[in-house]
Amino acid sequence: MRIYDTLEREIVDFIPRIAGEVSLYACGPTVYDHPHLGHARQALTYDMARRYFEWNGLKVHHVANVTDIDDNIINRANREGVTETEIAEEWETIYIEAMDDLGILHPHDRPHATSYVQEMIDFIATLLEREAAYATESGVYLRVRSVPGYGDLVHRTPDELAEGAGARVDVDEAKEDPLDFALWKHGKPDEPTWDSPWGPGRPGWHIECAAMSLGILGDGFDLHGGGTDLVFPHHTNERAEAIAAGRTFSRYWMHNAMVNIGGEKMSKSLNNFTTVRALLDEHPLNARALRLLLLQTHYRKTLEINSEVMEQAREGVKRIDAMLRKATGAGITLTTTERDPEAIEQFRSAMDHDFGSPEALATVFDLVRRANGAIDTADADASSLVSTAVELANAMGLSVGSSQGSSEDQDDDTAEIEAMVERRSQAKAKKDFAEADTIRDQLAALGITVEDTATGPIWFRN
RNA sequence: GCGUCGGUGCCCGAGCGGCCCAAGGGAACGGCCUGCAAAGCCGUACAGUCGCGGGUUCAAAUCCCGCCCGGCGCUCCA
Incomplete structure (x- = not known):
């Protein structure tokens, strides 16, 4: 180190x-x-x-x-x-x-x-x-x-x-x-x-x-x-x-x-600060997005934070989450025994060099891309790739796959949503796409996204 | 002013002298997949060059010198 x-x-x-x-x-x-x-x-x-x-x-x-x-x-x-x-x-x-x-x-x-x-x-x-x-x-x-x-x-x-x-x-x-x-x-x-x-x-x-x-x-x-x-x-x-x-x-x-x-140090005395609370309140993904943004920038480099870079970071968080969602939808479970040793080594080497978190994260995203491809082709490596990506992301505190966000207060309408998703599947089976799309729009209005995958639809809250 | 850190594609941002015709993320475009989407995958254009000018070296985005621009410190401050 x-x-x-x-x-x-x-x-x-x-x-x-x-x-x-x-x-x-x-x-x-x-x-x-x-x-x-x-x-x-x-x-x-x-x-x-x-x-x-x-x-x-x-x-x-x-x-x-x-x-x-x-x-x-x-x-x-x-x-x-x-x-x-x-x-x-x-x-x-x-x-x-x-x-x-x-x-x-x-x-x-x-x-x-x-x-x-x-x-x-x-x-x-x-x-x-x-x-x-x-x-x-x-x-x-x-x-x-x-x-x-x-x-x-x-x-x-x-x-x-x-x-x-x-x-x-x-x-x-x-x-x-x-x-x-x-x-x-x-x-x-x-x-x-x-x-x-x-x-x-x-x-x-x-x-x-x-x-x-x-x-x-x-x-x-x-x-x-x-x-x-x-x-x-x-x-x-x-x-x-x-x-x-x-x-x-x-x-x-x-x-x-x-x-x-705005090109100046955020500080109390300049009164140009954004409180952590305000950032957190602005978007449910912001806690993780801020961490990703900071990790993607080396800790010794000045960083400008604004709504644009926060938005970009949120997309990055979504990319990692989408991989795990997709893996879960395909029936892949996380393992602790299979790992991609090469990626682990790259990650470690990056971090050992004065906490090279930007590079370390690049290896995580490489893993995400490879994992997505492996899932699509039902490749045997999928499980180890997904598991390694999740482990490394979590080693940096990115909270992938854990009880992130508001899991406990979203149970009340789950049954209803699942019923709607099921009705949409039935409509699709009958080739009633107008009905299927109507249901999808209704779900979207509730803040629910439905994605069709090879193994059936999966849904999640935005 | 003195000290210090930095200036890399459309945006953010790695890059520890040769593996850099420059990682990764975001955005864009084309293709595949899809009933259509979304997500994903594949590919393309983006930096023919890394603020500018010199120099060292067989070899520099990476080292040295000068200049320009910016951050931070010299004051409570993460």
Whole structure:
């Protein structure tokens, strides 16, 4: 397995800390608003990675945090006149529901910043002991220039980073250096606080991820991921905190590219975002179509999402579904014993190269085409081709053939539909095509498509 | 401005120096199948070339240099 490592800035061999196991930390959301397509891409990227590792038989420990205290949450709580906890809980629930609907596997651990305050305090105490941090009247700060290799992740020296820093950030006169950032902020009125050796206050920046990732996964864990916009300052500073504390941090860094809309990054601040919920509500196939669209684009490439590409992706999903429908109609059942070894090898080879999901998916679609042909000609290979296609698609979370969509609420009229399909067959047998077509139109009006196959008609909901 | 990533057919988008006269998906066109459809299969046109100009190499979409254009980062941000 080879992965593009942001730190090395090249594709490197990925060798887990413990053979056969992968520890993965993917920065999760700050919960104060709807997740948008950018969050979906982030979550889907690491879901893909995790699924692929697991498909390969690796034991994955996937950690994704929830940041449940920060300025945005405090601001929203004050604006709405409720507590920070209420805001965080409300939006975390909405976030998790959205991710569930996207078919994203739950991380094995979902730590909350507010549950790790003591660990953060201990962490900061260590930094002070090592003189990598200092206290002022406003809080505790990391002495950034004391950290060896600071800026390596963004490939900038502290001096280069300092060029813009003073101009953009309010310069706190008490800080030794403009680059230094708060590890602990002393409490202000109208803010929740925790007791600490430095007085009541709250955690500063980046420290929650450093404390939680090392706390749960331990030193030298394997892989740390997030969006490219987190490389600086978030990941750079998390890493600095860990190094300054004498810890070994993540050994590989992965960053997914942004989702663009209208040529610009989708983001809260630009207010140009589409929420996951809005996309999901727009079409029942969109959860799977979004996953397909993202998988068809390499995770490190910026992707523009609009209604046109979503429509194209939905057609792709339909193509895979149609194959399975056709196979089922022809009496083919999925097997776990027969496989197309060549396709499996191609798939694995593509994914092993820095998660080459677009190429991996190309082998799936090749399989779909070959399977369709085999079904048409009643070829003996049909069953293994179909099974392999379904297995590989599902390895990427495309939910082929599972209880996708709304299977439970569609039972009430099934008998009626089947009766109509039967009447149409009888009409066809009597060569009463006008009647047959009338029934087909009626079914279409109910959102039902009927397809005639060599083994009789099959129907499905659009 | 500095840093970084990218510019491939009608659209999306792979392509890890020779297996690329460039994958896969979508759309289009023709044929087969069908009572007609749908789905599917087969085939065709699309990129004679991979933003532009140089260079390295026996060989470049793939490496190097310059230029043009765009994204992202330098600020909360997935």
